Amino acid sequence: MSRLIAVFLFCPVLLAQTQQQQQTPAPYRSAPQTTAAQQEDFPPELLNELESIKLSALADDYAYHQVAHLTDNIGPRPSGSPQAKAAVDYVAAELRKLGLDVQLEEARVPHWVRGAETAELTEYVGQVRGAVQKIVLTALGGSTSTPVDGLSAEVVVVNTFDELRALGRDKVAGKIVLFNELFDKQKAAAGLSFVAYGEAVRYRGAGPKAAADLGAVAALVRSVGNADYRLPHTGYSAPAGIPAGAVTAEDADLIARFSKQGNVRMHLTLTPQKLPDTAGYNVIGDLKGSEHPEQIVVVSGHLDSWDLGTGAIDDAAGVGVAMEVVEVLHQLGLHPKRTLRVIAWMDEESGGAGSRAYSTDHTNDFPRHVAAIECDSGAAHPLGFDGRMSATAAELLRPALNVLQSFGANALQPTNYPPGADISAMSEAGVPALGILQDGRAYFNYHHTAADTLDKIIPLELRENAAAMAVMGYALASMKNPLPR
Ligand SMILES: [Zn+2]
Numbered sequence: 001m002s003r004l005i006a007v008f009l010f011c012p013v014l015l016a017q018t019q020q021q022q023q024t025p026a027p028y029r030s031a032p033q034t035t036a037a038q039q040e041d042f043p044p045e046l047l048n049e050l051e052s053i054k055l056s057a058l059a060d061d062y063a064y065h066q067v068a069h070l071t072d073n074i075g076p077r078p079s080g081s082p083q084a085k086a087a088v089d090y091v092a093a094e095l096r097k098l099g100l101d102v103q104l105e106e107a108r109v110p111h112w113v114r115g116a117e118t119a120e121l122t123e124y125v126g127q128v129r130g131a132v133q134k135i136v137l138t139a140l141g142g143s144t145s146t147p148v149d150g151l152s153a154e155v156v157v158v159n160t161f162d163e164l165r166a167l168g169r170d171k172v173a174g175k176i177v178l179f180n181e182l183f184d185k186q187k188a189a190a191g192l193s194f195v196a197y198g199e200a201v202r203y204r205g206a207g208p209k210a211a212a213d214l215g216a217v218a219a220l221v222r223s224v225g226n227a228d229y230r231l232p233h234t235g236y237s238a239p240a241g242i243p244a245g246a247v248t249a250e251d252a253d254l255i256a257r258f259s260k261q262g263n264v265r266m267h268l269t270l271t272p273q274k275l276p277d278t279a280g281y282n283v284i285g286d287l288k289g290s291e292h293p294e295q296i297v298v299v300s301g302h303l304d305s306w307d308l309g310t311g312a313i314d315d316a317a318g319v320g321v322a323m324e325v326v327e328v329l330h331q332l333g334l335h336p337k338r339t340l341r342v343i344a345w346m347d348e349e350s351g352g353a354g355s356r357a358y359s360t361d362h363t364n365d366f367p368r369h370v371a372a373i374e375c376d377s378g379a380a381h382p383l384g385f386d387g388r389m390s391a392t393a394a395e396l397l398r399p400a401l402n403v404l405q406s407f408g409a410n411a412l413q414p415t416n417y418p419p420g421a422d423i424s425a426m427s428e429a430g431v432p433a434l435g436i437l438q439d440g441r442a443y444f445n446y447h448h449t450a451a452d453t454l455d456k457i458i459p460l461e462l463r464e465n466a467a468a469m470a471v472m473g474y475a476l477a478s479m480k481n482p483l484p485r
Contacts, residue, residue, distance in 0.1 A: 042399035057467035063320035071310035080111025095285035107357035109280030115271030123265035138232035150269035173215030179203040208240035222252035227445035289338040298372035302348035309452030317379035324466040336477035359425035374420025384411030386419035389432035400475035
């Protein structure tokens, strides 16, 4: 953080004044001609409200304080943990303070607890007598346990599922399989980090099961991530019935080099525990609409996190930003025409029980869900939104996007996929869905690691995200006609 920003942080009045000066509401000067439909949906009064919402959000550290509490004070929030429940109670109380009608909606969530996690190579070409090579790794979510004192087996390295199938049961049974699919750093550096993630994460998700099906005694994946600090990245993996872990990129490379030279054996100890499923909760807070309370616009992030770090960028940030939408309206005394529903989702990381429960409980309401927004791609500078909606709907949103142009968050990038895991059921049911589109170049450096902590969030960028969600959320809740499907 620059010293200038540090000074502002501790002097809210100065910060607010400076933001006001920097962000003097420019006259509404959208270069493209607005259509008659856009003008009808966004009368001048609504555009003025959106400008005020933007300026307030850009001058407000409410979201940052929420993220700080969730990450520093409450801590890691894996499904089923006492911290996850504490976070639910905390967010519910905060939303009630803002006058929202708050419900906790139950979902049965998995309860998996990390144990010991160590590994070393005990046999490799050129080994110095008595020496071993330490391997840095972490268990994947849902992994079963090795015996308490570990297991020893030969390691086989594959780069793809095809290579695994080509080896066949003969060469896999009794071994530890390492999937060494690379995370494409060039794509990430060029702004396509989610494409790189999607390509590599298949092995984390399905690799252990595929290895187990061929008789492997354990499965490891190369960490799905971008940085070179020998950090393992955990994450969800489909139940495989064998111990499953992620080794760092550096260690995956080491094992791959050794395996080209000759036999490699590993001693592996992973002792996580799968406890009985338990109750988790989505926090649902409604700011009732003044004209059409039955019509709902969802603004959301997920409250659960992985356990290695404190889940700051994934995804306390999303929850803080969604909470700030209603905090800013509260501050300004504004009331949306439709109901703005803040949702802090539970269990996005370990199976999505929260969003499944919501879609089961609310399917009949989906026709009255006008739109849904999720922020679950970090906390970095927003560029706009990924949107899954009709071209007509996207076009109608241009006046709201124009309000966000002053800080560059005005892109609406069409996508064929649901732009948020927790809003995917709504999106599949036809509800227009938006995900905040961020500069994701650094996201996978920290994602699902011990380094996902509060310091990774830049307050100014978090404010920009809050402004983007607040402007778009309020626009969707107060434009004259509900956004068409
Ligand atoms: Zn997430």
